[in-house]
């Protein structure tokens with residue numbers, strides 16, 4: 001079990017678990033439109049075993065059971081995402097009423113169980129019809145996204161506890177347009193530079209549109225990593241600093257200082273959209289809370305042969321999870337205190353933190369992983385970070401993007417042949433922390 005008590009975190013602190021539509025819903029039916037992950041995952045070479053989210057955890061049909069798991073676990077909140085193609089199949093225009101009905105039932109199901117809905121508008125499943133128009137490379141996406149955000153607000157806003165615009169703009173832009181690891185799988189610095197700006201422009205444009213409709217408790221979720229030099233050599237420390245710029249400071253500086261970091265801009269400058277500087281007031285539109293996703297640290301070395309970004313991640317010595325990420329809870333304390341000291345004093349939520357294992361292990365290390373990172377939250381709170389909640393990634397084993405289904409992050413095991421859900425020992429640890437007892441319905 002955990003070595004912490006629920007009261008340690010503060011009376012109003014919220015505990016939750018998180019998921020994302022494409023990773024759990026399946027349900028490619030009832031008018032849902034195609035997304036870039038449907039096409040990317042069915043293109044050979046992109047995803048482990050060419051696995052897709054076609055069925056996933058069948059959450060589209062099994063959502064009552066999954067909400068029961070959250071309620072039985074004693075969780076206060078549920079972080080979920082809307083599938084843009086399920087609500088507006090072509091991305092703009094015609095609404096799919098069956099999609100609206102699904103999320104109506106889902107959100108009412110949360111409220112009936114006393115679960116606070118923490119919604120994410122975009123968790124990577126862009127409608128294919130918008131990709132056909134350039135997707136994140138087309139500046140118009142700011143308006144497409146804002147119109148979608150307003151549609152969600154009008155249908156569900158009165159029942160949502162919080163709304164995040166984008167999950168992990170670094171993944172939407174750099175991972176997907178520079179590294180090509182995620183959909184749409186570009187490997188092009190010009191695409192990466194333009195997507196890295198347009199994703200934040202879309203965020204700010206949507207925040208302004210939601211404010212105009214009376215939207216409240218609006219935020220964004222970014223992913224963070226502590227970047228350290230593989231050695232103390234100046235060139236390796238410089239590589240870590242540059243990665244910190246690419247992964248962390250591009251978003252923190254853009255969102256909270258209204259200015260992109262000059263070291264990263266030096267590499268992106270020839271490829272940035274014209275007059276991007278004129279957009280920075282919109283990019284840094286004030287928000288009400290900030291979501292922090294944290295998993296691990298990275299060690300970096302100088303790699304001159306690597307072209308535009310002369311750096312390379314190197315293998316570290318610390319214990320690793322099944323997805324190869326070092327276990328480094330101190331990094332969560334560092335990230336939370338850095339954000340609250342250097343960037344903003346608005347409330348922070350740890351919106352994702354968790355550990356992958358492989359099939360059937362119910363890895364006992366997961367309890368230690370969570371215990372260590374919960375301790376990091378407490379340490380950050382003691383150092384002044386206003387951390388209001390913590391969401392474990394993930395409620396269920398699910399579709400782990402390019403890794404397919406092998407890498408299991410769930411607090412609850414899913415047998416994909418039978419769709420049987422089985423709580424893991426880490427689920428019981430949260431249940432004990434949150435309810436003081438191990439019980440199931």
Ligand SMILES: OC[C@@H]1[C@@H](O)[C@H](O)[C@@H](O)c2[nH]c(CCc3ccccc3)c[n+]21
Pocket residue numbers: 020023167168171223293295352393399400401409
């Ligand atoms: O990889 C575990 C989770 C994903 O399942 C979530 O959908 C996503 O929000 C998320 N972000 C991160 C950290 C950033 C990252 C994502 C994918 C690959 C490498 C780094 C880890 N995770």
